[in-house]
Amino acid sequence: MPGKLKAKIVAGRHLPVMDRASDLTDAFVEVKFGNTTFKTDVFPKSLNPQWNSEWFKFEVDDEDLQDEPLQITVLDHDTYSANDAIGKVYIDIDPLLCAEAASVISGWFPIYDTIHGIRGEINVLVKVELFNDLNRFRQSSCGVKFLCTTSIPRGYRAAMVHGFVEELVVNEDPEYQWIDRIRTPRASNEARQRLISLMSGELQRKIGLKVLEMGGNAVVGYLQCFDLEGESGLVVRAIGTACTLEKHSSGSLVNTHTHPNTAPASNACNSPSKDGKEPVFGEDLPSSSGPPTPFRILPTSSFSPPPFSPSKPCSRQSSSSDTDLSLTPKTGMGSGGSAGKEAGPLKTLLRQQTQTALEQREFPFFTLTSFPPGFLVHVGGVVSARSVKLLDRIHNPDEPETRDAWWEEIRQEIKSHAKALGCHAVVGYSENTSICEEVCILSASGTATILNPRYMREGCLDIGSTDHRFDDPSPPSCGFCHIPYDELNMPFPAQLTYCYNCRRQKVPDVLFTTIDLPAEAAVTGKGCLIQARLCRLKKKAQGEVNATAISNLLPFMEYELHTQLMNKLKLRSMNALFGLHIQISVGENMLLGLASATGVYLTALPAPGGIQIAGKTSGDLNNEQHIQSIQKRINDTIAKNKELHQINPPELTEEGVGSPIPEPRHRSRLFRSHSESSDEVSELDLSHGKKDAFVLEIDDTDAVEDIHSLLIDASPPTGFYTCNTETMPGIYNWTTAVQMFTSVRVLRLSNANLSNQSLNKIFTDLCENLLKSFYFKLRSNIPCCLCHLNFTVAVPEEELIQVSVTAVAMTFDQDQTQERFITKGGNETEEQLQFPLELCADSSSTNTQTSSKFSGVPENTIVSSRVFLNRSQKPHSVLFFSVCLFFCVLYVFCSLLLFLLLLLCIFGCGLRACVFYFIFCARVLCARVFSPAASVDYGSFADRCSTWLELLRLKAHTIRRGSVKTISSLENCSPLTEGRPRSLRSSRSFGGSSVTMVKMTPLSFLPGTRIIKYLGIINMFFIRETTSLREEGGVSGFLHSFIAEVFAMVRAHVAALGGNAVVSYSMKDCVLMENPNKNQAQCLINVSGDAVICVRETDQEPMTSMTNIGQSCTADGAT
């Protein structure tokens, strides 16, 4: 189905001087789409040409519309010699193909040249007419929305989440083609930019087709990456989550996806809507005679001894009565063979239910990191897989099978890991690569979870949360912490205790995930960024030898990174990591590992023990003292960190209550007597055999170094908080001030003979100094939180370490935070106050739950409390012991796997590489039970907002015109000739308003504002090269201006789409190559994000009063 693309070149400004003689330029413009080119007239002798061209019309297939960018070239006309290029603008017209997104692209674009950077600006108008409106998007993937945001976009609801989509396209890299030897660097760069633009267009189109096949209309969490494989080619690959998105219509539940800022507001109105849904799910439930509280399940659980709650299957049955699943509970119980285990039937059942929904999918992966309440039932832990490959030339670009097969392998592995954790899905899934010469490390990681099956079939993500509470009666604030796997069938040894929040189900001692902290989670205190950094030297080698060496190093690196993470977590007295991202980067002679995550203290999880130092050679008095001093330092640090992050876990109250927190070993023995599955138990017992465990042993200098490096991490100065997730627990009252920034630092290692230790120190210092720099630079924003701190490491050359960081500094209101903390207090039930949302219903119901448990299960309670006492007499070292052991077992597991896969690879696929995998422990997320919706109709809001915005714009326009008029009248009395002074006047009087301020943030929201429209994805790739590096201020000057230019181009594109912000912004690649001797450098940057229109939250007030108008608007829009 064809479409008509129309483009109009209006004007240029600030053009560079191309004619030295006249100090002017004779500019004209070439507009190219596909193979068609149009030209404007030459506008002679001006640096601010006014072309005001006709509409250039391109009649093209929509396949081309999706693949091709509109290419605008500005040239300087030269009568005698060839015309000189001034620069180019590539405009991705994809946003115009989507009905709901932008309708016109209009604005000033920087004219970009890969050698000179930005050279002036050009004003362009672009429109698209797609023919045959009714059948508009049937034949192609035009109209599929692409969003980088890794959550359901605000203002939308996911009617259905279809699942994982992936695609990759390969091509030869123009930089490595023979022709590159004879063409200019500019031509080569432009060929590359154009090719990548084409490839990503093609990729999007192909993914769009897959989405349409699945029945969806959008891709959320779209993650596109480039692999510059050098000689062997160029790979563009993308993953995402296919969804069916619906705009919130008036009357429906909205704002399920609250960020803390809006959460309190929506609290008041959530109950009526819930009541409305109640009969639907409640009719089959005979026992639900109580009041329609969110926890209707409670009456039942009070007479059935939890955790063996018979009401669970019962309620689930009733809730899923409409599907074929109604039979599954019985079969589940029968075939599960795990009857008698705690919550066994429930879990088997859950698994079976969702399995049916997920089984037909090849990969039950989700690239989302935050979810509507009720979506996640359980989280199994972090799963990751890495594979080392040798790159081979891509012989046939049309069949990228090799690369596909590689990723397929890894994804299979991830899937099987998830299964091993008793989970059927992976969320927060991401993939990345690190390439050095011909070696490539492919990595994938995610969080294994059990999802609520309802969302898979009926899809009502937000509304469905009502029935979720029948599936899992855990309070939303802690439910996600409960383990998903069978306690007796654990995939790894972990120490389980009863949940500190609801005391009904088991929780692990620590929780690692790759997703964002669920908004409903109960957290004590604030969180902070935790990083593990590691350098490992390796010998230079070629080919397979190199690959083998790398894959041999990988498990050690993962292990050490993990130990570091764990120790640092304990040092901060926290018990969970969110947003865990481990990057391993390969260079010629070293491997860099960087793990970043946000540590928090989950109220539901047990308090972490301290860190104990043990010396190997006891008796030595000096040594003893040394150890003691270190121990003291560590203890002091822990105490200081507790204070800093306001972690005051309610330990005392718990012990007073005598809550059931059994020690795992006892628990398992207890169950042995009850159950038949004693095989696993003995296996478990094995792992708990040794008792003399400790954390850190000082037996050599390495260990001392380790401890020192542990203590070297400076905590942020007062007024600063850090995290790498979307928001910071404990901070709610963000102001609208945001400052997004990108920082890059490259360190040259001067000494060739560095040891691993000193290298580690250098790397750690590099990261720490970067953070210190940020604190200093952003000190005027205090109090503020550096959110979404995203570190990327690379080894661009031998002896170079590159760290790039993109993050956003968000200011908040200090006083209110304090208040909140005062009200919060130390009591566990009061902890719920932290989430004002749940205050009315949740905290009370949690209480009921706890009490009912005690009354209902006398036997268990007694046993547990006895064990609890037992435990309390023991030192904390048990905790650490389990951690150590866990790694040992992991080791064995990994090496076995490694070996197996090696064999598989070598014999099976004939791939010259070995694969290695790793699973982490970590646990479950469960989502909030309520839909906290303030049932205000944001759907019509959005429409109203847009119309209102339009109005505003119109007004602004008339104002501007008006003022121009007054100026011209002024000119009458003191006539100023020409237009120059006039334009000056207006720019002066409008304070530079001719350029829209565009905010950028790596987060999915802007505090204090509401996103009223998603305009389309921004996905841009730029190359910049210089042959006058010194003149541009060295590498720093070069990169500084390039990054500034990239920001400027992103902002210009957003503004041209009519937007005023970019959310979910990320810089995916920043590849810098330099040759100072030749005075040359080249840099490639790839950025992406979602262009949006947002309005201040306070601006809504006047709109609510105009409800009628708004509704009529919505009606108009619908027809």
Added chain:
Amino acid sequence: MAVELDVFVGNTTIMDEEVYQLWLDGYTVNDAVKVRMAGGVLDECEANQDVLLSDTMDQYRTFQMCERLLQSPAKLANQLLFQIPPHRQTMLIERYYAFDDAFVREVLGKKLSKGTKKDLDDIGAKTGVTLKSCRRQFDNFKRVFKVVEELKGPLVENIRQHFLLSDKLARDYAAIVFFANNRFETGKKKLQYLTFQDFAFCAGQLINNWTVGAVDNMAEDMDVDLDKEFLQELKELKVLITDKDLLDQHKSLVCTALRGKTKAFTEMEANFKNLSRGLVNIATKLTNTKDVRDFFIDLVEKFIEPCRSDRWTSADVKLYLTHYTNSAHILDSFKHQAVWDRYMGVIKSCIFKMYHD
């Protein structure tokens, strides 16, 4: 271990006003770091010297990239490279075009040429302003001069619009341009006691009353060049000193009016002819470019110095000049009242401003 590259780029360009001032003042990065350390920024934020150095480098780079835009401030408002809130833009421009009074006093009235630019290091050494800062200020003068030279319309307004400066700063620039254009001599020893602000005030007076623009606001260079016709007409004033009767008549009128009102009456009476001759001679000679340049010296030599040696107070000067001007109106045979007013109005206010220690 060397930091090979270190950049920090904010979506909204981060600019520290303190560092900006240091940059404008021509400090090198290292010197700026020292100044900042002495200023105690480090205590604020638990930072160390490296952090400070890195920050200063970043900011200096930003300023250097911005400098091109600051040189044509109108561009700053609609460029896309840096996202700077409007009020920050105003600050940047205002500070960039700000100058040291000590420096400008040295350059005032000099030709803004390459020759002068070469002497900047001497001026820098003399005034204590760094060479870099001298260059910036000098180039600013020159740039403003070049742009306004070709424009029609009121000088101050043109500067204000083109360089988006505040009214005060625009007036100062107008003075600088005016002085540079007419090459007024300001460097003589006798004039050393005068500040830039004294001259700026006088320039304002001259621009408002003696230029072409004072009568016709459409002419080219209307505010930069003195009104030639007016200067010709000034020759007519000669009659006040050449005509013996008129001179005596004028003197008696002034003396009558002054008698008993001031202690310096006797000196006034004794000096009247000298002073009057001085002022009228200045007026009649203004057709010569050379004499225009010496305008301020002449004022000082012919009027201010004699008065000062007779210990007139400012009030005396004011009184004397007022009556001196007004009495001319009563002279029957004196026909050039309009020219006389236009001339004396400026002379009066200039002398008031210049009459101090």
